[in-house]
Amino acid sequence: MPAREHRAVVCLALLCCLSTTALPSWAAETLRIGAIPDQNPEKLNRLYGLLAQELSQKLQVPVRYVPVSNYPAAVSAFRTGGLDVVWFGGLTGVQARLQTPGATVLAQRDIDAKFRSVFIANTQSGLQSISSLEGLQTLKGKRFTFGSESSTSGRLMPQHFLQQGGVTPNQFAGGRPGFSGSHDATIALVHSGSYEAGALNEQVWTSALKSGAADPNKVTVIWRTPTYVDYHWVARPGLDKRFGGGFTTKLQKAILGIKPTTANGKTILSLFAAEEFIPASASQYAPIETVGRQLGKIR
């Protein structure tokens, strides 16, 4: 056998041996937390890195943050067991719970019980402030964009209110709305004028105004939606079996126990744009399910 091939065979044999050493690492029981990607990754990494650390300390189990880059992937990962605890939006949380019988709602933020979306418009579009649902009709024939197709505040509820105001998505310019993919992208696309108007999460809008990412001379709010319930923490069934009796309750207590009094807690809460986490129940999300079914997002 020539020397070159001889060496190749030796390398191969070594690698085969090495790969067997990797197998035992499957066994470690880790709590995998995830979130729908509604923030920039730097913030997601910082936020969930800290949260994983905090939860790991409180619960005495290894906690790992698994990044996911689209909404349905988070729902599927939750259903198939790739993620144990997920920070879902209203719609995705309902979808995930319908697909994963036995999943429990753990908590929401103080702001989630009364959440809002805002409709924004480019100042050169000539769109005026809207004071009633009927006023939404002025959006007919305009270039309009939603955020991600599965977003509660960037698509589902805005589309629901538009429908109540008598506007269907095919009445926008071009016969269809755009889907920018994220709240930040919606601001940028309306800001640039590519779309004349759009709808997004009010909390993201407020922080964009504060940080200067949105210029009030170019984009303004034309309407605030009525309130609805949004984001929540959802846990998979069977965590008690994997991590010991009463684990789900302990997990819920750990999340509710994050307070601004500790340094870690303060950072986490400010990254979540919340004062505190509060208990939440599945029944609060029944209206979201109804709207989801009406608009065909829940089958």
Add this chain to the structure above:
Amino acid sequence: MKRPVLSAPLLCLLPALALVPVLIVVGQGLHGGGFETWWRFLQGAVQPSKDPLLLKSLWDGLQVTLATALVSWGLSTLIGLLLGVFSSDVLWESAKIPTWPAAAIRSLLALPRAIHELLWGLLLLQVLGLHPWVAVAAITIPYSALVARVFRDQIDSIDRRRLTAVLQSGASAPAALVSSIGPPLQPILLSYGGYRLECALRSATLLGVFGLGGIGTELQLTLQSLRFAEFWSGLWLLILLSVLLEQGLTFWRHRQQTNPSQWNGVSVLTMTVLAVLGGGHWLQQLLPTSGTTLQLMLPPLPDISALQLAATELPWLRMIEQTLRLTLLAAGIAIALPPLCLLIFPGRIAKQVFLGLWTLQRVLPPPLTLLMLLLANLPSLALAALALGLQNAGVMGRLLVEGLDQQNRGTMKAIEVTAAGPRQAWLLGCLSPQSRSYLAYGAYRTDVILRETLVVGLVGGTGLGWMLIESLSSFHWAAVLLIIICFALLTLAGEHISDGLRQRWLRTPGETAST
């Protein structure tokens, strides 16, 4: 009467007609509102973020993408080679068995090939959950079928006299097959194998953009939230990796040509096995606890009535029409742009600039390009076509330049001395001899573009691709199933047409000139 025939270099520029409607629409839609954002985007290129936490996560993402690409490349080459051999008529003939199993394997392989790796990825994600090997499987399945087809075509086009001679000398069928097919397969294994690795890297990145992990995920999230400095840190890393890989492969190809005896099929096969084992091990190390063991978790399957309902609900004609329009426009741009660029700006410096630009176009996944274009333009189907066309133009451009560099410059010199202008000389002397093989590749690329319309449909809100994503996000399985079938049928039809065109263009020039 003689039928007027378009000469080859003109045929090559003909798809440029697709540029006309695209430029009209895009030109009208252009506005200054997004220039500010563009400026920030360009600033990000010069001043990428150096945040250590970010760099660490980008570096991890890059490794995941590379490991995924390596494993799936190795696996698909090995599986593809096996399937290629088994789907070739020669194999069955040599063993004196009827050849229908070969034909059966070939038609079975059409299905995995017709479905884009992104679609496989999204589907497997539903069935297997979030697991690093889902991306590997998503790339391996269609790639194996593609590789199998290339090898099968190659094997069946090999001169069989040699095989017959060896068989008649009394050798056993397997031995005869290895000794007669092996050597002619080697060059294609070497050149095509390398090309597939580049494709695998692009696919792994794209899968990341749609949530299957790696650097693509980071790029998508940073761009979506308009963190340009952070986006560019990732993009620069990816560009660096792609350039290193491409240059490495070019160097390797060069080595093969100068010193062919040193490289043989066995060493390539060893490399693929190494890639699978090494990459697999690497992936395991990078993501040790990210997945439970792989298990089937089928979503609820739709029943007949749900399928019927979905079939009547969906706007089929409009979706198919938009998909086809998108394909044709993008293919026109992809095929015509590189020769046009080189024709309008001849010269060495311009060529280097274009090569750099094309690298960037290849590296950027089309959904990201589209979002950037959308910032300074009104939304339209033409814009989506432009985003898709630009990436493929990057691929076509490099191929064209490689072909041009390898050919004999005699004809061009001869035309130049007749006092023709540099552009005329380039068109007739340089592009003309290349245009047939370029067009043949263009036909194949069109096929790829049809599959890729899925990718921009999402952002543009158009066509079958968009409807598929919308149905997936509503977990509307009946619609998902129907759209996939429709997509597969369209792709198969497209493949059939592009095959016909390719064969026509690859016929010897003398033969066509006389018609």
